[in-house]
Amino acid sequence: MQTKQKSIKLYSEDLIDRETEIHYAFHKSLKSITTIHTHNFYELFLVVSGEVIHVINEKNQKLSEGSLVFIRKQDIHYYKQSGESDCNIINLAFRESTLKDLFGYLSEGFPSKGLLEGKTPIHVFLTSGEREILSTKLQHLNTIPLNEKGQIKTALRILLFEIFTKYFSQINEEKSEFPEWLDSLTYEMQKKENFTGGIKTLYILSNRTPEHLSRVFKKYYNISPTGYINELRLNYAANILANSDENIVQVSLDAGFENLSHFYHLFKKKFNKSPAEFRNQNQKSIIPY
Secondary structure (H helix, E strand, C coil): CCCCCCEEEECCHCCCCCCCCCEEEEEECCCCCCCCCHHHEEEEEEECEEEEEEECCCCEEECCCCEEEEECCCCCEEEEEEECCCCCEEEECCCHHHHHHHHHHCCCCCCHHHHHHCCCCCCCCCCHHHHHHHHHHHHHHCCCCCCCCCHHHHHHHHHHHHHHHCCCCCCCHHHHHHHHHHHHHHHHHHHHHHCCCHHHHHHHHHCCCCHHHHHHHHHHCCCHHHHHHHHHHHHHHHHHHHHHCCHHHHHHHHHCCCCHHHHHHHHHHHCCCCCHHHHHHHHHCCCCC
16 A cells, blocks of 8 residues: 655745745756645746656646646645656746735736636646747846846846736636636637637647537637637727727727627627727826817
């Protein structure tokens, strides 16, 4: 009978510099980070290359390069080698007070509760380009002189703000079970050049059949792929109406709607107002007339 391995606890007081609020490590091998552990601080890790088995709260996650994971202080985890190859991981640890400051600034609109209280930690999948950019930014922390503690602290907070707002702002507990490809797809579809391209662009980016996409979107979003795209387009149009003086016809076209009457129909169904009524109610000018 196999004996259950006991975890050790790591403390920010021992590991993280009090002035910079950061501990940064680039692990080129799993040999030094295989001990099961928990801690009283938070961390992010990025799989830069290779694959790894991440054992988290007694569950196995197979992570490939581009996986970005947020670890909470209550999580118990360690790493195991996947197959014969090793992997490279960048780890960024930071104090609880640092995270509280960040979430306080982002306010109640940010899903901090879901990130902190979910059964399993949230992870997202970055495209190869995003992985390279984030890896470079993380490694840039090594270029700041060690005695420039204020500069290091500022750089850390800027980086955390960017990571959490870009990759974790629309995530809840249930999404932690999403397929990685779906995370990547929906992130890409939020770009204007993609949601205006419509369903054809969605099919191309997903490399899945229309039937498979319909099942997946219904399961995870309770909406059809077309409905998902229309939601992105309508939210974009609503923001443009409220924040610009662009005429309504052009707003409709810019959002990807080729049929003006269809745009009016969907807009009123979602917002219970015509585009003109929505603009009159929500548009504010900082320049007095």
